[in-house]
Amino acid sequence: TTNNGPLAQIWLASNMSHSLSKSVSQHTDIIKSVEEIARVAGCSLDSDIVEPITLRASGELLHGVVRVYSKKTSLLLNDIKDTLTRMTTLFKSAPPNVT
Amino acid sequence: MYIKSVVIQGFKTYKNTTVVEDLSPHFNVVIGGNGSGKSNFFAAVRFVLSDDYSNLKREERQGLIHQGTGSVMSAYVEIVFHDPNGQMMMTSGIPMTEEKLVRVRRTIGLKKDEHSVNGKTCHKSDITRMFESVGFSSSNPYNIVPQGRIVAVTNAKDKERLASLEEVVGAKSFEIKLRESTKKMDATNRDRAKIDTELAELRTRLEELDEERQELEKYQELERDKRIFQFLLYDRELNEVTSQIENLEDEYNQIVQSSEEFIQELSKRETLIANVGKNMESVKAELKVKEATDLLQEKSRLSEVTKTKADLEVRLDEIKRQIDSRRGQKESDARNMAVLEGEINKANSQLDRLLPRFEQLRHEAKGYEEELSNLNRRQREMTSKRGIYSRFSNQEERDKWLDEELKSLEVQATEASSQLSTLSTEKEHLLIDIKKLEEEIAELNDSVRGPGVAAELEDLTASSSEMKRRYLEKIDERKELWRSEQKLQTISESLEDAVKRSERSLSETMDRGLANGLNAVKEIAKRLKLPSGSVHGPLGELIKVNEKYKLSAEAVGGNSLLHVVVDTDETASILMQELYRTKSGRVTFMPLNRLATNFAVSYPDTSQVDCTPLMWKIKYEKCFESAVRHVFGRTLVVRDLGATAKLARDHNLDSVTLDGDRANKKGLITGGYHDYHKKMKLDALKEIKAAKVQFTEASKDLESVRAQIAAADLEIDRVNSELKSHSIRKEAILTNIELLRAKLSKSSAEVTFKKELLKGISAKVEKSNTSINLARDKISRYQVDLERPFEKNLSPEEEQSLQSLVGQMKRLEDPLSTTREALDEVSTRIDLIKAELNLKLYAQKRELEARILATETANQFIRDEEVRSLSEKLKTMTSREQQLSDSVSKIMEEIVALNDEIAANERLQEKGNTQQRVLLKKLDSFQKTAEKSVVKKTTLISRRDEVQQKISEIGLLSEDLLERYQNLESEETLRKLNAVNKKISKMSNINRRAIENFRKFNEKRQEMEARAQELTQSKESIEKLIESLKMQKVEAVEATFEKVAQNFSAIFEKLVPSGAGKLIIHKSAERSKRSETVRNEDSITSTAEEESVDAIYTGVSISVSFNSKNNEQLYVEQLSGGQKTVCAIALILAIQVVEPAPFYLFDEIDAALDKQYRTSVASMIKELSSHAQFICTTFRTDMLQLADSFYRVKFDNKISEIQEVTQQDAMKFTKRRSKMGEL
């Protein structure tokens, strides 16, 4: 049922044993995905789904979305760290001002 | 989705490949006898699909694989699903077949255990997940119910039942995922906290950067000013420097031009000096030859000649002296002779005078004596008569005695006459002997002094002297030859030196390996005795190049000039191997038989263009054409590379200028300055060749001279031996003569002896004659006496005659004695004279005569001859000496001249060198100035470059700003610049990249902050989702439970129409409350999460009644086995309705039921089988009546087999069985 819907990536993210690719996680809009999950799981208020998906499936999707989120976070963290080190190395190479 | 077919092999009783095909998607029944293998079939399905057979031990595997006769080592079971709607989520990488079939296979052996989907090996968990996606859980206990397990469902505890219910809903897996997610969220939250702090740090850093940026901006403004000022300054300097450089360049060019003239001059001088040096070398060589050999030889020759001359002179003197002395002796001899002769004459005359007197005296004496003796005899006779006859008394007596006396006298006479006759014969013999001896002596004389011997001797001496002359001549000749040999030797040595020098100078033009190789090639060719036409030598030796084109040829030929031309590649390979073997260098060979001769080269029309093919300017032997063509054939000589380059390229040719600059057809150009003083290969090769030719000529000469010497040696030996034989012969003749002479003297001695003997004999003969006469006398007297008568005394007359006789005798005695005295005297005198004559004078005379003869005959002629020849020789020697001393002085003069020449040359060289030095000094000074200017120029250029660099560093400046400062004085500018610099220096530690970095990092920061923002939102939404999903789960469980409970009741009622059943869920009251309170708090910090949502419930219990609808509700524990089974079936089916699985396998679930329940269960299954596939086994007919497909398991020989059968057959089989069971 969810094979080729908007949550296909999330489903894969959950099922894939290996780590997520950067681009996939970068391009996934978590909030939208979450909304979609909520929608298909039939727990949001304005749910118009007649037959909600099974708990197993929603669990999988949740896991997937969390993994993506986590990946994004770690990516950002790495980015920031990287930037910082670059800045510090810059300062190091050009002796910092006497502050 | 349903099971379409099952394939079993080697599994338990299914030894052979068993295929169960075309299973109905709805209701299937499998029948068969006890122990036939039905359960094994189910086990096979479970083996693939459920968890029951995971983590098998070795023995367990053994148990699964068929055991029996011909046991198998591995087993596999394949289940083919038909999935027409594509419900199944395929594991990634496994394709769906076109028929929508999914083949799941598991294979085990004693060691292996493999799963595969559609032929692709994959992991068990992949398969599990695949089935979960279609609602089949491998851990679900209700899907496949093995034999006797159905009651376990009923007997399960409430909590277990709850768990399985939740399992059915999927809550469990949800729970797991949820836990994982929350954990991850926590971890991520930690990361997020870090992100916040890092971001804060970033921000502070950025602020710092901003400050720096502002400072930088200020700095940049100052910098710009500075640059402007700098630019102005540099620009001005640049202009100045550039003009200076130009000046310097002009100057330099001028110097170079004039120095070039000087260089030309220098090179001219250098060649001059080189020529002088070469000349001097040759002169020196000549001088050396002159000094070392010519002069010495001439001198030695001279000294030799002088020596021989002195010898000759000495000898001549000697001979002359000898002749003189001889002459003196001869004179004295002659004088002596005269004296002697005078004496002899005197003696002879004396003798002559004395002899007649002697004769007279002797005659007188004889006359006297005879008279006296007659008288005496008469006296004696008379006296004897008186005496003799006195004895006798008578006649008779006297006669008798007379007779006797006569007789004896007779005898005496005969004796004497016989003696005489013997003596005369003896005398005759002697005479004959003497005659013979005399003949002999004459003969000997002949042979000793004969003309034959003399002539022979003369011949011998003449020829030996001739030979001696020749011998000496030859020796002289040989000496001459030796000298020339020595000379040639020196010359050839010096030539060899020249060759070696040339070769050395050649080898300077190439590397050592090649030089060694070339030498080795020569040596090898000689050693292996390669035929003379096979190794020709380096190409450069074989060609002659016009002087004008030499540079070109040199440039084009390059190392190819040293390639060795050989006749065939075989020769080349022989040489090459030999070179390799002896490790002596590397050489390139040009085998003439291998070089392509026919490559066509088209030359451009030379009459039109200013060029000539290089080939035309090279002279070579026809046979080397291919080699020459190979190297030079593709080259044109041109006046200018640029102009004709295209032309040459059009004709696919290289081109070369007269200066040796080259352009090849591919367009590469080689050229530039060529060191003219460096030896050129061509020159070196030419020199070597010339030197070699000279050397070979010299050695040839030497060889011929040596041959001549050998011939001379031979000749000398021959002459010498001949000379020896001559002298031997002469010696022999001389000894022979000596011998003859001895014989001669012996013979003459004998002759004299014989003559003496003859004389004696003659005397004897005379004596005999006289004695005969005496005897006759006596005889006649006796006879007279005999006639006479005997008288006793003397008659008186007789006495008287006797008396007269005595008187007569007395008269006679006086004259006789005087005569005798005179005779004695005379005879002694004669004897004296004779003795003197014979013993002294004649002997002396003979001696003298002999001496004179000897001197006169033997020596005179030879001496004269010798003197003449000696003086002649002496004359030639003197002339020779003169000649030699002339030539010596000439040579000396030559040497002096040569020395002069050398000195002149040296002076020339010296002069040249001094000039050279002057030139060099000049050049040096030029060079120095040039260098100075170059150095200046380079410093200026570097300065210019520096300035340019700086200007370019300063970069572009705005025009208007420049214009503003354009007219500023340089000093003013400098001052301003200094001011600006001061300001700048105050602003140390400027971060030059502050602006850029700030911009970059600021962007980055903004972007990242946005992302962080987004993450926060995401986090919130996820948290919300988790909450709602938790709720959802509870709702779902509840809803499911509701539905299941509802269905349970309905199904139970269908199965047991008279009874009623209920599922009851038990909540834990206090827990639920707490959970609710917890849920009302913030869920992020909740600890209740771990305890999971199902903590709300404690279990699910079943409550049924079989006989009434309202009361007597019984719990499962209180039911019978059959009732339990019913309950279990109801529960399973109820769940099936709510959460449908795709297929169910029931092994004899109706075994414990009575007919009524069996029928209802069967119909129930039939009803449900429209949504799911059922495969059941049974021994009853109830199911058979409703099923769609039928299969029978046959057990034969311990091997099971499954066949599809018709309903009737199945019914029949089952009925028969049940009857048998009843029986």
Ligand SMILES: Nc1ncnc2c1ncn2[C@@H]1O[C@H](COP(=O)(O)OP(=O)(O)OP(=O)(O)O)[C@@H](O)[C@H]1O
């Ligand atoms: N690994 C094995 N190799 C060969 N035979 C085996 C193996 N394992 C079990 N069997 C045989 O299989 C038979 C059991 O078959 P199974 O349990 O399928 O019978 P069934 O048809 O279900 O009988 P019932 O009607 O009694 O339930 C026994 O005869 C047993 O000897």
Ligand SMILES: [Mg+2]
């Ligand atoms: Mg059985």
